[in-house]
Amino acid sequence: MAGIRIEHVTKSYGPLAVLKDFNLDITDGEFVVFVGPSGCGKSTMLKILAGLEEATSGRVLIGDREVTDLAPGDRDIAMVFQNYALYPHLTVARNMGFGLKMRGTPAAEIDRRVKDAARILGVEHLLDRRPRALSGGQRQRVALGRAIVREPQAFLMDEPLSNLDAKLRVHMRAEISALHKRLGVTTIYVTHDQIEAMTMADRIVIMRDGEIQQIAAPDAMFAEPANLFVAGFIGSPGMNFLKSKLTMGSGAGTVSLYGQDVKLALPAEPLKALDGREVILGLRPEHITEGNSPVTFTVSPRLVESLGSEKYVYCDIPEANRTDIARAAGVDDERGDAQIARLINAGDIALGRPVQLGFDPARLHVFDAETGRAVR
Amino acid sequence: MRARPSRQALLYLGVVLTCGVLLFPIYWLVITALSPADSLHHLPPKFWPDVPQWGIFREIIEQRPIPLWLGNSILAALGSVGISMFVSVFAGYSLSRFRLRGGPSLGLFILTAKMLPATLLVIPLFGIFRQLGLIGSLWSIILAHATLIVPFSTWMLKGYFDTIPRELEQAAMVDGCSPLGAMFRVILPVATPGLAATALYGFVLSWSDYAYARTFLTNAQTNWTANLGITTMKGEYITNWNQISAAAVLVALPIIVIYLFLERHLVGGLTAGAEK
Numbered sequence: 001m002a003g004i005r006i007e008h009v010t011k012s013y014g015p016l017a018v019l020k021d022f023n024l025d026i027t028d029g030e031f032v033v034f035v036g037p038s039g040c041g042k043s044t045m046l047k048i049l050a051g052l053e054e055a056t057s058g059r060v061l062i063g064d065r066e067v068t069d070l071a072p073g074d075r076d077i078a079m080v081f082q083n084y085a086l087y088p089h090l091t092v093a094r095n096m097g098f099g100l101k102m103r104g105t106p107a108a109e110i111d112r113r114v115k116d117a118a119r120i121l122g123v124e125h126l127l128d129r130r131p132r133a134l135s136g137g138q139r140q141r142v143a144l145g146r147a148i149v150r151e152p153q154a155f156l157m158d159e160p161l162s163n164l165d166a167k168l169r170v171h172m173r174a175e176i177s178a179l180h181k182r183l184g185v186t187t188i189y190v191t192h193d194q195i196e197a198m199t200m201a202d203r204i205v206i207m208r209d210g211e212i213q214q215i216a217a218p219d220a221m222f223a224e225p226a227n228l229f230v231a232g233f234i235g236s237p238g239m240n241f242l243k244s245k246l247t248m249g250s251g252a253g254t255v256s257l258y259g260q261d262v263k264l265a266l267p268a269e270p271l272k273a274l275d276g277r278e279v280i281l282g283l284r285p286e287h288i289t290e291g292n293s294p295v296t297f298t299v300s301p302r303l304v305e306s307l308g309s310e311k312y313v314y315c316d317i318p319e320a321n322r323t324d325i326a327r328a329a330g331v332d333d334e335r336g337d338a339q340i341a342r343l344i345n346a347g348d349i350a351l352g353r354p355v356q357l358g359f360d361p362a363r364l365h366v367f368d369a370e371t372g373r374a375v376r
Numbered sequence: 377m378r379a380r381p382s383r384q385a386l387l388y389l390g391v392v393l394t395c396g397v398l399l400f401p402i403y404w405l406v407i408t409a410l411s412p413a414d415s416l417h418h419l420p421p422k423f424w425p426d427v428p429q430w431g432i433f434r435e436i437i438e439q440r441p442i443p444l445w446l447g448n449s450i451l452a453a454l455g456s457v458g459i460s461m462f463v464s465v466f467a468g469y470s471l472s473r474f475r476l477r478g479g480p481s482l483g484l485f486i487l488t489a490k491m492l493p494a495t496l497l498v499i500p501l502f503g504i505f506r507q508l509g510l511i512g513s514l515w516s517i518i519l520a521h522a523t524l525i526v527p528f529s530t531w532m533l534k535g536y537f538d539t540i541p542r543e544l545e546q547a548a549m550v551d552g553c554s555p556l557g558a559m560f561r562v563i564l565p566v567a568t569p570g571l572a573a574t575a576l577y578g579f580v581l582s583w584s585d586y587a588y589a590r591t592f593l594t595n596a597q598t599n600w601t602a603n604l605g606i607t608t609m610k611g612e613y614i615t616n617w618n619q620i621s622a623a624a625v626l627v628a629l630p631i632i633v634i635y636l637f638l639e640r641h642l643v644g645g646l647t648a649g650a651e652k
Contacts, residue, residue, distance in 0.1 A: 052546050073552035085543035089565040102552030146551075 002063030002153040003028040004049070004186060009058030011044055011210075018044050020210045022058070029184045031177075035197040036207035036233070042190045043158055045207075049188065050079050050156050062153050073102065078147035082159040084139045086131040092142050093118075093127040099150045110149075117149040120179070137168050144179065154186040161196065173199060194234050198222070206230050228325060228372040231282045231365060237312060239282045240339040242321040243369065248275040253366075255281060258297035258318055265362040270375050274368060279375070280323055282365035285312070288341035290349075293358025300352050302338070313341040313349055313357075402628075409433075409621035416617055432622040436609075439619075442626060444598070445605035449627070452514055452589075452601055453582040456521035460578050461571070463526050468533030469559060473542070483534065490527035497523065498591050505592060512596035520588040525578040532577065536570030537563065572638060583631060602627040 004026040011019035019041045026032050034042035047053040049060060051072035060068050067075045078099070086095050094101075096117060097110040105113075118124045121141040131139055140160065147155050160176070161169045177200050180187050191197055197204045198218045206213045206221065206229075214226040225231035231239045244255035246264075253264040253271040264271065299315035306312075315338065322337050341357055349355055366375040408416060410428040436442060470476065471483045501520050502511070510516040540563060548558035564571065589604040600608070606623045609616070 047546075050546075050550055052549065071554070072546070072549040073554075077550065079547065079550045081543040081547060083541055083543055085541065085547040087544065087547075087562055087566070089562075089568075098548075099551035102557075146547075150551075 002186060003030075004154060004188070005059075005061040006045070006049070007059045007061070009045070009048060009055045009060065011041070011048060011053065012056045018210050019048075019055075022210075022212065024205060024212075024215065026186060026188065029186055031180050031187045031189065031200060031202045032205060033197040033201035033203075034188065034190045034205045034207060035192065035194055036213075038192055039209075040207040041210040042192075042205075042207050046079075046156050046158055046188060046190045050077060051075050076153045077156055078150045078152040078154075079156040079158065080143050080147050080160045082162055084131070084143040084160075084163075086139060086142055086146070088131050091128050091130055092123065092134070092145075095131065095142060096145045096149050099146065113149045113151075114145075117145045120148065120182075121145050136164050137172065140164060140172055144176070148179070148183065148185075152185070154188065157187065157189040159191055160189075162191070162193070176200065195236060198234065204234075206233060224374070224376070225282075225365065226374055228280060228282075228367050231367070231374070232325070235284055237285050237340045237342065239284050239365070240288075240317075241323050241325045242281045242283065242317060242339070243278060243323040244281060244321060246271060246274050246277060246279045246366075248272060255279065257281065257295070257321055259320075260295060260297070262295055262361050262364075264364060264366060266366055266375065271366070274375065278369040280325065280367040280369050280372075282367060283339070283359055283363060285340040285342035286344075287363040288339075288343070288357050288359050290341075290343050290346055290355065290357060292356075294360050296356055296358035298354050298356050300354050301349055302351065304349050304351060309344065311343045311346045311349060313343060313346070313355070314338050315341070315357075405621050405624055405628075409618055409625050411618055413616050413618050429618065432618055433626065436619050436622050436626075440605065440609065440623070442602070442605065442623060445600050445602040446627065446630070448514060448599055449583055449601040449603070450630075452517050452521065453579045455514070455518035456525055456582045457575050457578040459518065459522045460525035460529055461575055463522075464529040464533050464574065465564070465571070467526075467530040469537055469563070471530070471534045472537035473545075483531070486527045486530055488527075489523070490531075494524060494585075494587050498587060501588075502591055511592055512599060514593075514599050516592035517582075517585065517588050517601065520592065521578075521582040521585060525581055528581075529574045529578055532574045533567075533570060536567055536574075540566055576634065576638060579634075580631060 004024075006022055006024045006026075009019060009022040010017065022041075022045055024032075034045060036042050044053060048055045051067065051070060051074075055068065058068075059066055062075060062077065087098065090098065093111075093114050096114045100110045100113065114127070115124070118127055121144055123138060123141050123145060126134060126138055126142070131142065134142065140163075143160065157176075161172050164172060173196060176189075180200075189196075189200060197206075201218055203215060203217055204221050205215050208229050214221060214230045216224075216226075221230065221234050225234060225239075228241070232241070242257055244257060247254050248268065248271060249263075251268050253266060253268060253274075254261050255264060256262070301313045301315050303314035304311055305314075317337055317339050343349070367373065368375060407422075407424065409432055410430070411422065411425040412427075412429055415422065415425065467486070471479060476482065497520075501516075501523070505511050505516045505519075510519070544562050544566065545553075545555070545558035548562045549555065553561055584603065585601070586603045586607070589601045590607070593599050593601065593604060602623075606620060606627065609620050609623060
């Protein structure tokens, strides 16, 4: 096992830069998730780590060893692919033992390690089958098994759960996390699913257009997103964005939301530079509550989705507060004129019937409307 | 939803008619072989001989060196397929996997070779082989057939390799294979149906050639292939069509047997290669 250091890695295809100055230090045993929308460069970075793609510039170190120019097989890493990439002509046992055989491990040792790994993953009874005779979940386990028998310095996983159905995905997510705790091997996991990132990662690296947007632990990223993109991407449903002019009053910033003056809980110092300018205010759907709050407003729901234990209430944002920043950072195409409230154990909420909602101004995130950066 | 009975009957009728059109020449070949020579020109024609002449096969084998001709055909086919597969596997794999400068146009250029009629190439090939001293040698048709097989099989294999996910060789490389090792240990075994279909296509192409054999081998009787040999059975004044038909049946038999055995794999190979 070893830590991984990525120094100033870039990747370009002609004039198209898909990775821009990527720097990251991963400590030994850490579970790091690269997350971002498709085309953000996360899979490219993983392939550069694996040696399947060449970096245009920069260095990659695994442990103390520079591996930038080494072949994938010489890096002592194992990879789990999105489509499993099991060898269809080999049995499960030989699939799992292939990497050891390539390294000249004695047959008895291969046999022992394959059996050990199969026991850990519960696929002992499948060892003589071929991949086509396995279900999706079993294939996924075998692909993991092929990685763990090698006992490598690090695991690289490229969206390994995206081919599974929703229920199995949740199950395997927990299994991979448990496996990581048990083996303690440094793991880099690529996904476009922020829920996987939030639930599995020690640290999340969120990317967009080849650039790292923020590196933080899941809770920290949720609580203090660095910019509008991160705020919209992390969390489900995504953060609501509202627009307002900021005015600095007596020691505190004030914005106008739902026709009311709302005093911001943020210290005045970082807000001063934005006095008189427009800011974007972020409010998570789960921070909107029903009934009395420090700030309340009355709306008519235009859509109510009930998930049993909770309700998503969609309602219009007043004209003055609308922004053109789509929720979830452009991942879905919801317009900026609606906000979502996520109400736990909500009462009877019906379409068109006015309902009183509210929030605590301390929950508001403030972003510079020009740069998109969070103000703290 | 079930098709209506009348529709289904029409469909079956269509299938039967198509099969009839396709199989009638083969049926007629067998009938001609089994009929006595003097009954072939009867009108109305007989659709099954009164006394099938099964002895015709032994007769022609005793009269003509048919086993030698078949052996030459097999050697020529195996040789040309061997060379073609060696070249096409690497060429098809490169076209499928590597981004080469001008790769797509290079691929199309290879295919244009297939578009030239074989007869157009006979004369330049004759000139080349004469300079190399290959006229009359089996090598002449082995090489000539390879020039026909390589372009098509390169494309067929490229199509097949395209359907095999790249992640397979990436996984093999992470597991410790070199790029070439990944190709030999993982991609080629996975591509076996495609390889078999392609090889068989080449085999049939070589087996059915007449023009090249006629041009390069006419003066070397011991190297005649089956197709060339059969045509020499046609006399200037008298032609025993039943003997020629019997020889044709013997020559067609190996290919039919191979198809019957490999049919399942071949269909799988061809369709899997065609997907994408």
